[in-house]
Amino acid sequence: MRFAALAAGALLAGAAMGAPTAHYDIAVRIDPATRALAAEATLRVPPAAETVTLGARFAVERILLDGQALAASPVERGADRVYVLPPASGARTLALRWHGTLASLDRSLDHRRTLGHAAPVAGTEGTFLPSASAWYPVLRGRDGPLLASYRAALDLPASQRGLVPGRLVEAGEVAGRYRATFEFLRPAEGIDLMAGPYRVQTRTVRGRTGSAVALRTYFHAGIDGLAPAYLDAIEGYLDLYETWIGPYPFTEFSIVSSPTPTGFGMPTLAYLGERVLALPFIRATSLGHEVLHNWWGNGVYPDWASGNWSEGLTTFMADYAYKERESAAAAREMRLAWLRDLAAVPPGADRPLAAFTARTHGTSQIVGYHKAAMLFLMLRDDIGAAAFDAGIRRFWTEHRFRVASWQDLRGAFEAASGRSLAGFFAQWLERPGLPAVRIAHAERRAAGDGHAVRLMLEQDAPAFALRVPLRVRSAAGDETHVLKLHETRQTFEVPAGARPLALALDPDFHVLRRLAEAEAPPILRQAMVAPRAAVAVLGAGAAWRDAAERLAGRMFDAAPRELAPGAAPPSDAALLAIGPHEAIDGWLAAHGLPPRPPALGERSDAQAWAAARVGGAPLAVVAARDPAALETVARLLPHYGRQSFVVFETGRVAERGVWTGRPVAWQLE
Numbered sequence: 256m257r258f259a260a261l262a263a264g265a266l267l268a269g270a271a272m273g274a275p276t277a278h279y280d281i282a283v284r285i286d287p288a289t290r291a292l293a294a295e296a297t298l299r300v301p302p303a304a305e306t307v308t309l310g311a312r313f314a315v316e317r318i319l320l321d322g323q324a325l326a327a328s329p330v331e332r333g334a335d336r337v338y339v340l341p342p343a344s345g346a347r348t349l350a351l352r353w354h355g356t357l358a359s360l361d362r363s364l365d366h367r368r369t370l371g372h373a374a375p376v377a378g379t380e381g382t383f384l385p386s387a388s389a390w391y392p393v394l395r396g397r398d399g400p401l402l403a404s405y406r407a408a409l410d411l412p413a414s415q416r417g418l419v420p421g422r423l424v425e426a427g428e429v430a431g432r433y434r435a436t437f438e439f440l441r442p443a444e445g446i447d448l449m450a451g452p453y454r455v456q457t458r459t460v461r462g463r464t465g466s467a468v469a470l471r472t473y474f475h476a477g478i479d480g481l482a483p484a485y486l487d488a489i490e491g492y493l494d495l496y497e498t499w500i501g502p503y504p505f506t507e508f509s510i511v512s513s514p515t516p517t518g519f520g521m522p523t524l525a526y527l528g529e530r531v532l533a534l535p536f537i538r539a540t541s542l543g544h545e546v547l548h549n550w551w552g553n554g555v556y557p558d559w560a561s562g563n564w565s566e567g568l569t570t571f572m573a574d575y576a577y578k579e580r581e582s583a584a585a586a587r588e589m590r591l592a593w594l595r596d597l598a599a600v601p602p603g604a605d606r607p608l609a610a611f612t613a614r615t616h617g618t619s620q621i622v623g624y625h626k627a628a629m630l631f632l633m634l635r636d637d638i639g640a641a642a643f644d645a646g647i648r649r650f651w652t653e654h655r656f657r658v659a660s661w662q663d664l665r666g667a668f669e670a671a672s673g674r675s676l677a678g679f680f681a682q683w684l685e686r687p688g689l690p691a692v693r694i695a696h697a698e699r700r701a702a703g704d705g706h707a708v709r710l711m712l713e714q715d716a717p718a719f720a721l722r723v724p725l726r727v728r729s730a731a732g733d734e735t736h737v738l739k740l741h742e743t744r745q746t747f748e749v750p751a752g753a754r755p756l757a758l759a760l761d762p763d764f765h766v767l768r769r770l771a772e773a774e775a776p777p778i779l780r781q782a783m784v785a786p787r788a789a790v791a792v793l794g795a796g797a798a799w800r801d802a803a804e805r806l807a808g809r810m811f812d813a814a815p816r817e818l819a820p821g822a823a824p825p826s827d828a829a830l831l832a833i834g835p836h837e838a839i840d841g842w843l844a845a846h847g848l849p850p851r852p853p854a855l856g857e858r859s860d861a862q863a864w865a866a867a868r869v870g871g872a873p874l875a876v877v878a879a880r881d882p883a884a885l886e887t888v889a890r891l892l893p894h895y896g897r898q899s900f901v902v903f904e905t906g907r908v909a910e911r912g913v914w915t916g917r918p919v920a921w922q923l924e
C-alpha cells in the first residue's frame with residue numbers, strides 16, 4: 256500500500272547540516288457534523304520557503320510575517336491559494352488564522368479514487384484531511400513542500416477522537432470537547448489528520464531497547480471487538496522487525512479505521528478501511544506490511560530520483576516473509592505468482608527497476624513490488640541469509656531518518672558480504688526486460704565410476720549473470736545444483752548420485768526470469784495490461800451492450816477499441832470476446848480461436864477464461880447466460896486477474912483457478 260511520499264531529499268541533507276528547518280505549531284477545531292474548521296498556526300519559515308499554500312475553500316482572517324501583514328495578495332491556483340514570500344536570508348515567523356467548511360464525506364469513493372482525491376472531507380462517520388488538500392498553510396520550496404517538524408493541537412466534539420502522525424503528548428475531555436496534542440519532531444513531508452466516532456484502545460509495550468511504545472486502535476464501534484487481536488498482532492510485528500532490523504524508530508503505532516475503503520501508511524500509523532479491517536486475513540498480511548513501512552519508507556526515505564526500493568524491500572520482508580514462515584510451498588506459490596504476473600507484462604512495457612518511483616498503475620506496481628522483491632530474494636540466495644541480515648541492519652543504522660538510494664543499499668550489502676555487488680545491482684536495476692533461460696541440450700556422461708550429466712544452457716544476448724538451480728532426478732532421488740550462467744551459451748557438467756533420468760531448470764522459481772510458455776499458462780491479467788486491446792461484443796440489445804461496456808471499462812488499463820460486427824479480430828492486440836454462451840462458441844470456431852476449455856464443464860451463469868493464441872497476443876473470453884449475469888462479471892472479474900478461469904453462479908464466484916504449468920524439463924534418453 257501507499258505511504259506518504261517525501262518530496263525533497265535535498266532539504267533533509269540541509270537539515271542535517273544545521274540550516275534552519277520548517278516547523279508548524281497548529282491548533283485546529285473541527286465540528287464534523289457541520290463540517291466547520293477553524294484554526295490558527297505559527298510557522299518557523301526557513302529561507303528555502305518560497306511560498307505558502309492554503310486551500311482556497313478557507314477564508315484567511317489574518318496572515319502576519321514577522322508581525323507585519325503580508326503585503327502581496329495571493330494567487331489562486333486550482334483549489335489552492337498561494338502566497339509568495341519575500342526572499343530572506345534567515346528564519347522568519349509566519350502567523351495565520353483561517354476557517355472554512357470542509358467537503359462532505361463521500362463513502363462511495365473506492366481506493367483508487369480516494370488516492371487521487373485531495374479534498375479535505377468531514378462527516379460524523381469520519382474526517383480525513385490529507386496534507387495534499389492544504390488544510391493548513393503548507394510551506395513550499397523549489398522542489399515542493401518543505402519537510403517539517405510539527406506540533407498539532409486538535410479540538411473535537413466529545414463524541415469524536417482524532418489524531419495526526421506523531422507522539423500523543425496529552426489528551427482529554429475539557430468542557431465538553433475532546434482535546435489532543437501531538438508532536439512530530441522528525442522531518443515529515445506533510446500532516447494528515449484523521450477523526451471519527453472512534454473507540455480508542457491503548458496498550459503500552461516495551462521495545463527491545465526498553466523504550467515504551469504506545470499501541471492504539473482508533474476503531475469504529477462495529478469493529479472495536481477486534482482491537483485486542485490487532486494490538487496482539489502489532490506487538491508481534493514490532494518484535495519481529497526490531498529483532499530483524501533495529502529498534503522501532505517512533506514512540507507509537509496506531510491503526511485507524513476509515514469509513515472509505517482506503518489504505519494509507521504514514522509514519523506511526525496506518526489508515527485502513529473499516530470493512531478492510533474486518534477481513535480476517537488483514538492482520539496476517541497488510542498490517543505487518545504497514546508496520547514495516549515505519550522502517551522502510553517512513554524511517555529511511557527512498558531517493559525518488561533513483562528509484563523506490565522501499566516497496567520491494569517491504570514486500571520481501573513482510574508479505575513474502577510471512578509466506579516463508581507458513582510453508583515452503585506457500586513461498587514457492589508466491590514466487591510463481593510474481594513471475595506469472597511479470598510474464599503477463601507486455602515486453603515493451605517492462606521498464607527497468609530504477610525507473611519505478613511510485614505506485615501509479617497496474618504494470619508499474621507489478622514491476623516495482625515484485626521485481627524488486629525477487630531482487631532481494633536472489634541477493635539473499637547469493638550472499639546467504641547471515642550476510643543479508645547484517646546488510647539490512649547496517650543499512651538501517653547508517654541511513655535512519657535520511658534519504659537513501661539503491662546504491663546505499665548496495666553499499667550496505669557489499670560491506671556485510673565482503674563482495675562487490677556492482678554487476679548484480681546494475682543488471683537488475685538498469686536493464687529492462689528479463690532473461691529467458693533454456694536447456695539447449697543434455698546428455699548422460701560417465702564420470703569415473705559415478706554418473707554425471709552434461710548440459711548446455713542458453714539465453715538471449717546480452718547475457719545476464721545468473722545463479723540457476725538445476726534439479727537432477729535419478730533413481731537415488733532429487734539433487735539440486737546451482738549453475739553460474741553468464742554467457743549466452745554455456746556448458747556444464749553436473750555429478751549425479753545414480754543414473755540420471757531427468758532435469759528441471761529452476762523448478763522452484765528462485766530466478767527473476769521470463770517464464771517459458773508452458774511454465775506460465777495464460778491468466779486474465781495478460782489481456783488487462785496489454786497496451787492495445789480490442790473487444791468483440793456478441794450479445795444483441797442495449798442490456799448486453801451496457802453490461803459489456805461496463806466490463807470492458809473496468810477490465811483494461813488502456814482504453815479498448817470495439818470490433819465492428821463481423822470484423823476479424825486483430826492478431827497484434829489483446830482480445831476480449833463478450834457474449835451469450837452459444838454465440839461465443841460459434842464465434843471462436845469461426846475465427847479459428849481456441850475453443851472453450853473442456854475443464855470448465857457445464858455452462859454456468861457466466862464463465863471467463865484466458866487462452867493462448869498463435870502469435871502470443873492474449874485472449875480473454877466472457878460467456879454469460881444473460882446481461883444480469885454479465886453485470887456480476889463486470890463487478891467481480893477485475894479482481895481476478897491472476898486466474899486463468901473464473902466461474903460465476905448466483906451473483907458470486909463459484910470456482911476459479913490457474914491452468915497447470917509445466918517446468919522447463921529435459922528427459923534424458
Ligand SMILES: [Zn+2]
Nearest residue numbers: 256257566569
Ligand atoms: Zn507498501
